Amino acid sequence: MQDEKNGEYVEALARGLAVIEAFDDQNPEMTLTELARKVDMSPATVRRNLHTLEALGFVRRNNKHFLLAPRILTLGSAYLKAVRVDEAIMPELYRITELFGDAANVGVLDGPHVLYIAHLSEARASRRMASIGVTYPAYATSMGRVLLAYLPEEELGGYFRKLEPHKLTDVTVTDLETLRAILGEVRTNGYSITVDQLDYGITALAVPVKDNAGRVVAAVNTSGYSPRLKPDDLLEQRLAEMQVAAARISTLLMRYPALLHSLAPH
Template sequence: MSTSEADENRSDADAKRSDYVGALARGLAVIEAFGRTTPELTLSEVAQLTGMSPATARRNLHTLEELGFVKRHNKRFLLAPRVLTLGSAFLQAANVDEAVMPELRRIVTLFGDAASMATLEGTDILYIAHFSELRAARRTASVGVTYPAYATSMGRILLAGLPPAELAAYWHELRPTKLTDVTVTDRDALAAIVEEARRAGYTVAVDQLDYGITSLSVPVKNEAGRVVAAINTSGYSPRLDAQKLVEERLAELQVSAGRIAHLLARYPGLAHSLLR
């Protein structure tokens, strides 16, 4: 890198730091503290989960309450319905319904079960689209949900598409835990699975995230050939043989991935938002 390029990069980094609004970041951190296992939180719990002082957490909660994103019930705080506008704004602006949902519905029409699209968010996958006909009890796969990338087929195919430096950083940061008795947590074994996914262009996961979930995933690439998302077809493990799943569904899943990739050029908002 030349001296001028290095100076330019430092200038960009300095500009980003100077433009960083800590108050906004703290407000968003408070919203993200709520979840399936933490639907209601006390002030002290919010402070602990976000790493804020109680006074800072209180100011953020009060502001979010005034704005209608948080409500209070018996000295506990919970998210208000208005918070859904934050996620729906992305779905509308990125045209997810037009660019992605038709293909997920097509896959479910062909094979039943469920189909989803996700992208990487840190060490997790983040669901940005989902369609299902399933009625069985299972982990929720819906828009906005995150799960550990190492334990999902979409996560593994997304990891397979990372540049070497980013993948190395992921392995360094990863702290895998057993989610089922068969969840692979050995780093070498996971690395081999990801490498095989990169070579094959698809991957299957059986009972890795939760019992009864088998899924097949393929990557979605942008015009530059970069993996920006993944789509899957998934169903109930006792009814799905992994090899048969590949034989029956892989070709159609790849067709859908190709169609979505083609549509990204028509929806630049979605294409740009998927870039890491």
């Protein structure tokens, strides 16, 4: 993230994006007052942003409530089309789901979260599911742990200094020392397995995706239903193919420089 004190930083744009990002599954519609409270801005500032976003077609109003309009999807789809995610990543996700069923994903770090940039699922079940653009706490996901494990020590230390983990299930690991030890094992082993960490019923295996300089730029995972997926079976049956998938995605990234540059560490 750019320094906010930099003379090139446009605060008005940052505020507009903050207003957009404030809407989520818990707050799909908000009044001006509610929105101002959530983004910690004055009602006058939020009103101007909402007026602009409404004029551009990104926000609508329902009586006194504001909500995102379908046109907001063009912002995310522009990225997917520009960097050609379908060509660079999706072939391997199709191959993985054809081999094992269940779901396959590719994610990157977005602050303290893992952000899903590609997703394919055989079927949707009654448990928390991934989709493109969704974010989850990195400490509780297989891909997040892979991405954290390969961070430079200074960045990882900064992550832990700010981290306040919460129990998402009864077995979610929240002890900082235990999490650090787990990340050490992930880096040593080259993969991460999580069971019921993010939500009940989710078992996942993730491996790193590297660029031509050997830097980890993303992670790819395979996930399924915990009661029928044991960690040892996951390793035996899927690890080798997941490593193949990661290597193939790494190779494909060389053909799509826009995508590679967008994933490269800052």
